[in-house]
Amino acid sequence: MQSRTPPPSSPSSRPCPPSNVRTGRPRxxxxxxxxxxxxxxxxxxxxxxxxxxxxxxxxxxxxxxxxxxxxPGKSELVVDAVAVLFDELELPDRGSLAADVEGVVRQFAAILDRPETKTALMAVVAESTRDAPLRDRIRTSIVDRQKRLVLEGRARAERRGELPPAANPAAAAATADLIYDVAAGAVVHRTLVSAEPADAEWVRRFTALLLGGLAAAASD
Structure with missing residues (x-):
């Protein structure tokens, strides 16, 4: 008697792979x-x-x-290693805009004073002068992530009545970028370029100067 080959099973009768199977190795x-x-x-x-x-x-x-x-390389790795340190920056409510600014400037200066931050930041900034993708990584991993502090501080100052509400959102965003550039640039230059301490007196005077400019910008 000739044996019959069983018909192939229909797609619906075949066992389905589990839906939670992952492809690749999880990070x-x-x-x-x-x-x-x-x-x-x-x-x-x-x-x-x-x-x-x-x-x-x-x-x-x-x-x-x-x-x-x-x-992909050493530069990208070092940027990410340093970005984690800057993510420690916080803006707790200290009761006034001046106190908030002084607090975050002191935090920023303390992070820049760490040996690993000094070594890494100066090196990757130097490398980025001839590496456009690295500049983009510094911007997205460090700069853009910390601009949130300016936006938080401004919103809190508006709620307290220390600053008027922004009438023009686009202008307010541009001002926030400028404030970040001024604050970060001043602290980096003070601690890493001039190698001078960002002590309590310097922070107080810098904050007064920054808030004077902010008040003028808000009145425009």
Missing amino acids: SAAADEAILEATRAALVELGWSKLTLGDVATRAGVAKTTLYRRW
Whole structure:
């Protein structure tokens, strides 16, 4: 008797793969944190010129391929390692716009005073002068993320009645960009270029100057 070959099963009768199957390996937040911490430690110990991705991988206890999948090169890795430090900046309500500004300026100066920040920031800024993608990464990872502090501070000052509500949103956004540039530029120049301390007296005088300009801009 000739044996019959069973007909192929219909698509509906075939077992379906589970819907929660992931393609690729999920990214580990713990590995990212270990890599960024190892990068900052290597910067302090070795400096920019001697830091290698291989050394960072060894310090972090991860395979080199794990690191290379996340960061294409040393510059990008260092930018992200430093961006985490700037993400520590906060703007708690200290009761007045002047006190809020003084508080965040002191925080910013303290971050810039860390050895790993000094080494990394000066190095990546120098590299970015001939690397447009790196400039974009610095802008998106550090600058744009911290401009939120200016917007938060202005909104709080408006609620307190210290500043009038912005009549023109576009002009207010442009003013916020200018305030950030002035504040960040002054603190970076003071601490990293002039190598002078951003002490309490300097912060107080700078805040008074900044608020005087802000009041003039608000009255325009």
